[in-house]
Amino acid sequence: MSSMKEAIDRVKSLTEKLKTSHEAHSSNNSTENGPKSTPVQPYRAKIEKLSGEVVDSNPYSRLMALQRMGIVKDYENIRKKTVAIVGVGGVGSVVAEMLTRCGIGKLILFDYDKVEIANMNRLFYQPHQSGLSKVDAARDTLIHVNPDVEIETHNFNITTVDNFKTFVDRISCVDNFEARLAVNTACNEENQIWIESGVSENAVSGHIQYIEPGKTACFGCVPPLVVASNIDERTLKREGVCAASLPTTMAVVAGFLVMNALKFLLNFGEVSGYVGYNALVDFFPRQAMLPNPQCTDRFCVQRQKENEKVAEPEKVEEIPEEEIVHEENEWGIVCVDESQPVEKPKDNSNSVAEGLKFAYEAPEPQEELPEEIVVPKDSLEELMKKLKSLQ
């Protein structure tokens, strides 16, 4: 370094390089500088048209092979699809990653939570993302994994938001009742198909449920159907607020959910109505559920009436998850264990497939009852019998 000017230029140049270096790595560097989300630079330009070419550099070769093998007629159609994911936690984040890797057109992510180290027992989020909002952390990873997917994020609580008009398809991966009801209400109003999912608090069971307004039971038609635990209820300790979770159960439920969504979006295989997962014994109860004509959601009832007008008996028969068993059933709950031959039940009481149970008792539909009748809160079956006797 011979002159002062040269030294000053060198300092300038090095300062600039250091600044560039810090900027380039800032999103990978949040453990040192505190949580900060800077959208990652995509590793490649967007791909205009999907190719089935079998080369190591083609991210779509194994997906386009589905078309060559005759599983999916037009795989590229996936790029025209938008899926909204309400809740990007243990299930939703894996759903988002699966759809991103499958090359979905657009994802709309909703969550109001932050990534915590306590989430590290599930797939997807990384420790250096702790403190970031889940939607920002998810977007950073997903854009990097597949720059072709458009990611829209909303960092708020959906139960306080009623604008669902831009949704095309919905997937629910929420962890509370209020959020499910909010999605249900919006989907009934918008006549929007969605898939509900849930994982039990003891981490060893879960389910997915396909909900088509007016055609299947909505989330408000009947109490939520959950996989029965084989565990003695007396040994199942519930004190404390921390639910257990396992990456296995959540990824299995995410896999079922995305597979069902792909079958629906790309029109292949059979879309399932309800698939349960009991991880303790690897049992998978299935169930079809018809809508309840006395559902308290007025849009659900409206969709049912619209559906009655257009539906013909032959058409209904085409959809296996809607097989009608209890025609006299005023609750409209249909319980078909699809893994078994369908048997006509001896009475009109509602029974659910082996391995399933309702999450709680059905609420009393008081407006339908004469004032002097008091319905005790006993089993759903009892309640149904009493309702029946009133007719």
Place this chain on the structure above:
Amino acid sequence: MSSMKEAIDRVKSLTEKLKTSHEAHSSNNSTENGPKSTPVQPYRAKIEKLSGEVVDSNPYSRLMALQRMGIVKDYENIRKKTVAIVGVGGVGSVVAEMLTRCGIGKLILFDYDKVEIANMNRLFYQPHQSGLSKVDAARDTLIHVNPDVEIETHNFNITTVDNFKTFVDRISCVDNFEARLAVNTACNEENQIWIESGVSENAVSGHIQYIEPGKTACFGCVPPLVVASNIDERTLKREGVCAASLPTTMAVVAGFLVMNALKFLLNFGEVSGYVGYNALVDFFPRQAMLPNPQCTDRFCVQRQKENEKVAEPEKVEEIPEEEIVHEENEWGIVCVDESQPVEKPKDNSNSVAEGLKFAYEAPEPQEELPEEIVVPKDSLEELMKKLKSLQ
């Protein structure tokens, strides 16, 4: 900058900072500098003892909750367990991540492949890792996700290696027949329990199979049992070498596999013998398979004899996947559809549960046949009948 000395000091300091900055990010920077694996600095020190404390900073709170809820008796026991994963591709990498997030003691990873952009349609690997060996890329991610897990990696083809003596538990996620046979041979010799897994080339089915030498059918006892495709074989195009794959099916199979491994390692629930997954219709065939006394693997036959000596009828009955149906069955193939009541078959022919089929016809066990008898390569059932007639 008032003096030349000050300027020189500043340049020195900046050069040092730039160097440190580059070093710190070199492992996240492989797209710019070409593939390079530098083990990531763990984000925290190792945790000595797992805590169930419900705080956001505890990575084990949701796992220790399994203990508080009575699902697992001693969850911390998982830290004493070692699992070997042979093949860290679409299934194996997700298995590795799940076990890492569950806090397994040690993982031993085997693979000889490199990460390619063509793998981006499955979970786990990131585009910036393309060009790295799969085991190195996996180790970098896993150490970052959970520094408590010890990761041992082997970047070679296991079919050419015969040293399996250090294994404690094995999990197989390989994608070819030779690798499965190599694991099978080694496990029979070492009397080592392992779990085989597979995903179909059309991406829409898969299975896991628990193999306990001498107690269940080994991989050589019978032709591999795979989930039958509902697809018309004539429409299933097989030309070309590129198999289809989906992140859904692979994550579901990985989830089943790790759940089965956790149940085995931590002694809860029921370890499944065989669980199939038909994603097109969400059907899950199950099957129990007994070992074949005429298995060509001499260690398998030896383990069967050892097992006969110690086994008492009551003991055998405790293990549901080993229920004996065909006592006269010289092949030892036992086919129990566990989701259905077990029925005694009318003849001695082997049948598999609904939704399952053998991957190929059974090989001719020539050393067991008189030279003049020629067994035509028709169905397994025909072959079995012919073998029976020779006795």
